[in-house]
Ligand code: ATP
């Protein structure tokens with residue numbers, strides 16, 4: 001029996017090269033090895049305000065991006081979270097076993113709520129319980145995500161362990177799988193900060209659907225430093241980030257890359273990086289454009305995915321409900 005993989009991306013903002021290198025790339029690469037469930041987590045997206053029209057468009061956009069990146073609906077279940085109500089139901093149940101203190105310690109909540117802790121939604125605070133429900137419904141073994149989601153997967157293990165210790169073995173404990181490179185792609189202009197989907201400032205991110213010119217100008221404008229050598233030194237955040245992106249899109253080793261750019265200036269390196277990213281996105285974007293010509297096809301793939309997910313999710317939910325004494 002193959003191991004089960006579950007992961008998801010929120011249909012909000014603009015998907016960027018960090019989402020690709022930190023998550024999507026690995027989903028595609030190990031697709032044959034696992035039993036995969038990939039979700040478009042719209043219930044997570046509404047933890048912050050969303051325009052309904054845009055949210056609906058973004059759901060299809062993310063589906064198109066999954067398929068264009070190489071997720072094959074014959075090999076992987078792809079569906080929209082809100083189409084399977086077991087996610088919300090299990091989240092509520094897990095909620096009732098989640099200490100407030102655990103949620104309060106989540107770095108993502110602290111970062112996203114900032115100074116607005118009293119005004120953000122209860123959903124944003126409770127975000128990890130919904131993510132735990134997503135993962136636990138499918139007896140997930142591995143969760144391939146970027147570095148920023150590691151804490152949420154650990155939270156999922158903790159809540160699963162707590163439930164199991166009260167009601168007996170119910171949930172499998174999942175493991176986060178974080179890539180060695182590209183797990184935390186940084187903002188191009190402020191390399192101390194992670195590249196973020198919700199950041200729409202020009203030049204800060206490399207979006208998967210950006211034009212060639214946007215890509216070139218963002219890379220040429222990226223922050224580097226006053227040193228000269230092009231080497232993988234994590235202490236030199238700007239250049240390190242660009243090198244990781246180069247590594248991610250070309251597949252070359254770090255030694256090969258350092259050799260290739262020995263004695264070469266930042267300007268030359270950036271030009272070469274921009275061309276590699278453009279080349280890489282060209283193939284991806286033409287697949288995407290082809291797919292979105294037929295939105296009904298995308299919808300029907302998602303409906304098939306939801307039907308498959310539903311069977312698995314309902315089975316686990318009814319086991320949980322019966323253990324808790326519900327229904
Ligand atoms: P937002 O900034 O709106 O919170 P996001 O860019 O973090 O969005 P998510 O939908 O939260 O995007 O994340 C989707 C996946 O991409 C997750 O697995 C996450 O860990 C990964 N990811 C997000 N940002 C990065 C990044 N900068 N580098 C690598 N992986 C990332």
Ligand code: LTN
Nearest residue numbers: 006007008009010041044131134
């Ligand atoms: N919180 C994740 C998105 C997400 C997810 C999941 C990832 C929701 N449910 C389950 C993996 C498994 C994020 O990237 N912000």
